[in-house]
Amino acid sequence: MILHGQTFGGHQPQPWLVFLHGFSGDNREWQQVGAALSDFPRVYLDLPGHGGSANIGVASFDEMDALLRITLAHYNVRNYWLVGYSLGGRVAMYHACQHPAGLCGLVVEGGHPGLTSADDRAQRLRNDQQWATRFRQQPLSDVFDAWYRQPVFATLSESQRAALVAKRGENNGATLAAMLEATSLSCQPDLRAALQTLSVPIHYLYGEHDSKFQALATQVSRHCHAIPAAGHNAHRENPAAVIAALARILRLETKDTL
Numbered sequence: 163m164i165l166h167g168q169t170f171g172g173h174q175p176q177p178w179l180v181f182l183h184g185f186s187g188d189n190r191e192w193q194q195v196g197a198a199l200s201d202f203p204r205v206y207l208d209l210p211g212h213g214g215s216a217n218i219g220v221a222s223f224d225e226m227d228a229l230l231r232i233t234l235a236h237y238n239v240r241n242y243w244l245v246g247y248s249l250g251g252r253v254a255m256y257h258a259c260q261h262p263a264g265l266c267g268l269v270v271e272g273g274h275p276g277l278t279s280a281d282d283r284a285q286r287l288r289n290d291q292q293w294a295t296r297f298r299q300q301p302l303s304d305v306f307d308a309w310y311r312q313p314v315f316a317t318l319s320e321s322q323r324a325a326l327v328a329k330r331g332e333n334n335g336a337t338l339a340a341m342l343e344a345t346s347l348s349c350q351p352d353l354r355a356a357l358q359t360l361s362v363p364i365h366y367l368y369g370e371h372d373s374k375f376q377a378l379a380t381q382v383s384r385h386c387h388a389i390p391a392a393g394h395n396a397h398r399e400n401p402a403a404v405i406a407a408l409a410r411i412l413r414l415e416t417k418d419t420l
């Protein structure tokens with residue numbers, strides 16, 4: 163069993179860019195940005211419970227990581243950068259902290275490194291269990307309208323929110339719920355210390371209006387990049403700026419390795 167993905171060749175053999183979407187997204191999420199980085203071979207994955215991987219489930223971060231490794235081997239991805247948004251950023255950070263062979267670098271956009279208190283974890287568990295119940299039982303249009311009214315999405319306009327609610331309606335509520343529970347922030351280790359031990363470069367992108375994740379950025383990396391005119395989903399709201407940031411990062415970090 164491997165994750166569904168879409169691959170595109172590059173003008174150079176390595177490193178690959180491996181893109182991981184956020185909760186309720188799919189492999190299309192990063193393709194506008196990735197297409198502007200066409201020198202690199204790219205793979206856009208569907209996370210478990212999402213898109214072409216909707217029928218795949220995992221029960222933990224460990225299972226998610228094992229599935230990611232098998233999937234990368236299947237696509238013959240030997241040297242790669244991981245680029246993950248939100249949930250995808252958390253999966254990418256967790257993977258990087260296992261020190262996998264072949265990982266060249268990590269770009270995290272709006273990913274949380276982990277909770278630090280038992281009380282916060284307990285509260286998050288209750289929160290995510292309530293969302294999981296809603297995803298299983300209620301019309302997706304109702305649930306996503308509420309989802310995109312959470313504080314982290316407060317910068318969305320009504321038209322942006324409506325477009326996201328319509329787009330996310332393509333999902334399967336039950337499989338989303340299972341992935342939300344399996345990779346809830348409540349059960350993610352606090353990755354801050356492990357991230358500091360990595361030998362590969364880590365870059366952190368955040369929307370300039372995403373105050374929550376701006377505050378977390380320097381806890382993940384000393385290479386932080388504010389994306390102007392954007393909230394939490396920076397690559398959706400300002401793709402040109404995210405493209406420029408990724409191109410700059412990859413040019414800087416790969417110039418002596420090609």
Ligand SMILES: C=C(O[C@H]1C=C[C@H](C(=O)CCC(=O)O)[C@@H](C(=O)O)[C@@H]1O)C(=O)O
Binds near residue numbers: 248312
């Ligand atoms: C609401 C919070 O956390 C959720 C929001 C963002 C993450 C995500 O992947 C959303 C993608 C999207 O809807 O565009 C999601 C996650 O990391 O799994 C969080 O559950 C919050 O305030 O942290």
